[in-house]
Amino acid sequence: MRTKSQHISIMLLFRINFVLAIIATIHCVQGFHHTQKCPPTPAGDFTLHNYQLYPENAVWDPEHCLVYFSALFNGSISPLSPTTHRGTPSQFHPPLTFHHLTLTDGHHASGLHYTPATNLLTVVINSPKPFLTAGADVGGDNFLVQYDIKHGGEVWRVNLTETTLGRWGGFVDVGVVDTTTTTTTTRRAAYVVSSYPAGILRVRGGKGGKREVAVWYGPRGETTVEGYTGCAVVGDVMLVAGMGAVWRFDLSKERGEPVRLVGVEGGTNRVKLPEAYGGRVALVSQGLVGVTVLRSRDGSWRSAEELGTIRSGFPRELERIVPSTVQVGPRRQYMVGQYFPGEIVPGTMAGNRSDFPMFDITEEIEGLLT
């Protein structure tokens, strides 16, 4: 066991490294124009070493060459610099924390979206009650928080429960429109999808710099019917996983209208559109199965080819699941391994685990694409 002072000095070291890494990255960003500004990462599985990480979602940041993991139970975000071919070993930086939400009972970190054009990380902090009761209790507060990666610190947060009035919940993931990549006049907005039941809230800038939250779709049906589990945005299109399928929403519309794209058997978790495939390949993580790979050759997602499912030996009922996939570095795709917490360590929010596996599925995806 480390002593407290050792722990603090390690934290300080990480903090300094983090600042240095960001300065180095900003420096390097100015000289390059392409998406390949981050060094390649080596092939192969690896293990995340971070006490109580319990990663529920993850996103790749191609501007700062970081992967952000939402640490479910701690209600915080852990940035990782992955191992590179140059030999720099993977390293976690101090967590991004949220005042009154991080390390408090009743707030879990879940959905994540990183927007390279603005350097903003959008985070869903939800109430765990709906997930623990399968929608029987949708109480507790849900927040959408925007965090400025470049300058550090929270930009704004909204209390989503003010809009739902606590009548529905389970806000699990967020997609953000990047107006530099849309084809129509769709405004910049964040769309937050819910599980108990299916619904979508739209959050965008309103009068006087205040956030305006509107119900964009649903809520549909009883709270005990599980709805959406994940979402991903490309241009004006949002793919949403849930209810045994992947759905397409047109974000240029004033109200959400789901169009069923393709059925997915065995339950869904997140859906990702990895940067490496330019929004033409979708990875649907399936907690107890593995990952299903979809493709839209023209990237419009008017239709989807179902290429196949990468089955995993990792999941085990009520013990461990695959909640998400994530791109690590400019090319490689990983399945994230999540454990159930077991007994909560007294005085903390989570179980005692420090190791979480990452499974490299790049070659399997490539195999399905050819």
Ligand SMILES: *[C@@H]1O[C@H](CO)[C@@H](O)[C@H](O)[C@H]1NC(C)=O
């Ligand atoms: C979670 O919080 C505990 C304190 O309760 C801390 O020791 C641990 O490092 C945190 N882990 C992460 C990934 O934030």
Ligand SMILES: *[C@@H]1O[C@H](CO)[C@@H](O)[C@H](O)[C@H]1NC(C)=O
């Ligand atoms: C969030 O909004 C709900 C509903 O209005 C309210 O009950 C709750 O106190 C708010 N939470 C915070 C932290 O302001």
Ligand SMILES: *[C@@H]1O[C@H](CO)[C@@H](O)[C@H](O)[C@H]1NC(C)=O
């Ligand atoms: C961690 O917790 C589990 C119960 O959830 C227990 O069986 C195990 O012995 C604990 N391990 C350590 C190192 O404390």
